Amino acid sequence: MRELVDRLFRTGELTEEEFRRLIRHRTKETERYARDLACQVREKNYGNQIYIRGLIEFTNYCKNDCYYCGIRKSNRNAQRYRLSQEDILECCRQGYDLGFRTFVLQGGEDGYFTPERMEKIIRTVKETYPDCALTLSVGEKDEETYRIYREAGADRYLLRHETADEEHYRRLHPRSLSLEHRKGCLRTLKKLGFQTGAGFMVGSPGQTPETLAEDFLFLKELNPEMVGIGPFIAHRDTPLGGELNGTLQDTLFYLALVRLMLPDVLLPATTALGTIHPEGSELGILSGANVVMPNLSPVSVRKKYMLYDGKICTGDEAAEHLENLAERMKKIGCRIVTDRGDCRRSALRAF
Ligand code: SAH
Numbered sequence: 001m002r003e004l005v006d007r008l009f010r011t012g013e014l015t016e017e018e019f020r021r022l023i024r025h026r027t028k029e030t031e032r033y034a035r036d037l038a039c040q041v042r043e044k045n046y047g048n049q050i051y052i053r054g055l056i057e058f059t060n061y062c063k064n065d066c067y068y069c070g071i072r073k074s075n076r077n078a079q080r081y082r083l084s085q086e087d088i089l090e091c092c093r094q095g096y097d098l099g100f101r102t103f104v105l106q107g108g109e110d111g112y113f114t115p116e117r118m119e120k121i122i123r124t125v126k127e128t129y130p131d132c133a134l135t136l137s138v139g140e141k142d143e144e145t146y147r148i149y150r151e152a153g154a155d156r157y158l159l160r161h162e163t164a165d166e167e168h169y170r171r172l173h174p175r176s177l178s179l180e181h182r183k184g185c186l187r188t189l190k191k192l193g194f195q196t197g198a199g200f201m202v203g204s205p206g207q208t209p210e211t212l213a214e215d216f217l218f219l220k221e222l223n224p225e226m227v228g229i230g231p232f233i234a235h236r237d238t239p240l241g242g243e244l245n246g247t248l249q250d251t252l253f254y255l256a257l258v259r260l261m262l263p264d265v266l267l268p269a270t271t272a273l274g275t276i277h278p279e280g281s282e283l284g285i286l287s288g289a290n291v292v293m294p295n296l297s298p299v300s301v302r303k304k305y306m307l308y309d310g311k312i313c314t315g316d317e318a319a320e321h322l323e324n325l326a327e328r329m330k331k332i333g334c335r336i337v338t339d340r341g342d343c344r345r346s347a348l349r350a351f
Helices: 002-011 016-025 028-046 085-098 115-128 143-152 166-172 179-191 209-222 248-261 271-276 280-285 319-331
Strands: 049-052 054-059 102-107 133-137 156-158 195-202 226-231 335-337
Touching: 002 016, 002 028, 002 248, 016 209, 028 248, 049 319, 054 085, 085 102, 085 115, 085 319, 102 156, 115 133, 115 143, 143 179, 156 226, 166 179, 179 195, 179 209, 195 209, 195 248, 209 248, 226 248, 226 271, 248 271, 248 280, 271 280, 280 319, 319 335
Parallel strands: 049 335, 054 102, 102 133, 133 156, 156 195, 195 226
Antiparallel strands: none
16 A cells, blocks of 8 residues: 555556555555655645635525535525625634635525625725635536636635545435536636635545545546545534544545645645544644634624534634634644745645
8 A cells, every 4th residue: 555655646646446445445554654745745845834714604595405514405404694795804804914814705505695796795805905815615606607706806716526426426415416517617617717626525425435536536637726625524404414424534544645646735624624623633734734724704603604513613723713723733843824825836746
């Protein structure tokens, strides 16, 4: 297995069969080896700098019904909310003062936020904070809408593909959604010049070494600037509420593989990882991650943006406790920086 990790490190590539083998037969030693190399690659590309993103969860209305997601349309127990443009700007103001230079607007697919409304929000944020990057994460739209977002000034877009396997995709989503369409959106986003993020949940029901190998090949082919990977965590009010959660060990291993495959990728230690383990952020970074995304939403709505059970939102991962996070990063030899934190497409791999 060590030889496969080595080759991924040196060439950034493995065949589908090799990915399957590596994922199926990894040992503790393979994990350690992958993690250590991934850290070296992170340092080579980004030094000891950790980028921060202020996450503003601005609406939990959603027209979709993904089987895993707590804010799916059919969840009657979700208390719905949406933030006004003023609320969003107030979040940015607080975030800016704390040192954030990237804001991420994430939400369900909420028809209230028409292209016109989004355009106005994007323009206003970018005019008020010209030195900041703006990331959107609001799901699947048509090309024209993405173009409006881009021309209004949005810099980045997060749209996890969730799984690159057709059958697995259907197990996680209703028929109204398709993998084909989601992949098409990702290609459009890249074409329009967004720094684009794909990714998947670890341990989602039906995931296998085979589906994971497809995820890695898809990521390699798409070559996104960002990759979001976090454990699946069951939400009790969803059809997958009774399923097992993804594990820490699996998540850390796949983070390391992504870093080896895409050396300069922006790779967050996700909130979900922090939810399943109190030191999730540190462990993620020690497996190759270089981004953290503290919650910058108004405290009054945080509990309502409940994608999965137990989602953390007021501890050290809250923007207002950035000092604690900074301290934790320092303990592992890293440093939170006040910087837009763009992708450094230099692809430094070997030394
Ligand atoms: N509507 C946007 C944002 C979705 S929420 C979109 O479609 O892209 C952001 C991410 O949270 C999702 O892409 C999914 O990977 C993750 N997520 C949703 N439910 C989850 C769960 N139960 N466990 C772990 N991650 C989950």
